[in-house]
Amino acid sequence: MEEVKLKQKYVKYIEGMISQMSSAFPEDTNKLQRDYLVQNIKKSSVLLAKSLQEEAVFQNLDFEKHCTYIQIMAEWSFHKEIDLFRSGIPPKYWRIVMQKIWYTTWEVMYACVQNKAPDNVVLSVVERYVNRTYEDAVEELKNSNIISEETEENAKRQSNIEKMALQYLHERKMERIKHYVKMAIILAIIGVLITVLILKFKIFGVIGVLILLVGYVFFSGERHY
Numbered sequence: 001m002e003e004v005k006l007k008q009k010y011v012k013y014i015e016g017m018i019s020q021m022s023s024a025f026p027e028d029t030n031k032l033q034r035d036y037l038v039q040n041i042k043k044s045s046v047l048l049a050k051s052l053q054e055e056a057v058f059q060n061l062d063f064e065k066h067c068t069y070i071q072i073m074a075e076w077s078f079h080k081e082i083d084l085f086r087s088g089i090p091p092k093y094w095r096i097v098m099q100k101i102w103y104t105t106w107e108v109m110y111a112c113v114q115n116k117a118p119d120n121v122v123l124s125v126v127e128r129y130v131n132r133t134y135e136d137a138v139e140e141l142k143n144s145n146i147i148s149e150e151t152e153e154n155a156k157r158q159s160n161i162e163k164m165a166l167q168y169l170h171e172r173k174m175e176r177i178k179h180y181v182k183m184a185i186i187l188a189i190i191g192v193l194i195t196v197l198i199l200k201f202k203i204f205g206v207i208g209v210l211i212l213l214v215g216y217v218f219f220s221g222e223r224h225y
Contacts, residue, residue: 010049087155097137104133
């Protein structure tokens with residue numbers, strides 16, 4: 001049977017998605033790891049896209065929904081590959097773990113589409129099964145005496161998705177702090193200027209301040225329309 005060629009719209013979507021992901025690499029990854037990860041994400045995404053085109057159960061979904069599933073697969077590939085980079089597991093076994101994760105992700109998506117599960121359920125179930133598959137694969141390596149118990153524990157502790165979430169929350173907190181400090185400085189400067197105007201010009205200073213406040217309220221209100 002002749003293999004179905006991947007449509008160009010899928011190719012473009014995958015390339016754009018990988019380009020966006022490339023800016024999210026953690027600082028503790030090197031060029032070889034990044035190239036390896038990009039290559040694996042591209043391969044797994046292309047295989048999934050072909051499956052979405054070919055499998056009857058996926059053909060009732062539109063292109064946008066197909067892209068959602070490709071992105072889910074790619075994002076979990078991204079996070080679990082980075083967990084493997086940090087795990088201490090020898091590189092030659094990374095692909096074994098990832099192949100199990102890719103297959104599990106595909107099976108979960110297939111079952112979810114069959115049962116017409118909403119997107120939030122798909123995301124939740126994929127997350128649960130991806131993490132379970134990762135841990136089971138790590139345990140298999142330990143039971144086969146490929147890795148030590150210490151490496152097993154270290155591998156299971158890894159969670160790049162949680163680290164990225166914590167980093168995002170920290171950055172948002174720092175942005176809010178900077179904003180409050182900036183506003184406090186501006187208010188202090190305004191307070192000093194108002195005090196100087198009132199003390200120097202008395203009633204005319206008060207009138208001037210009121211005019212400035214009314215003008216500010218008027219023009220800032222206009223910008224919202």
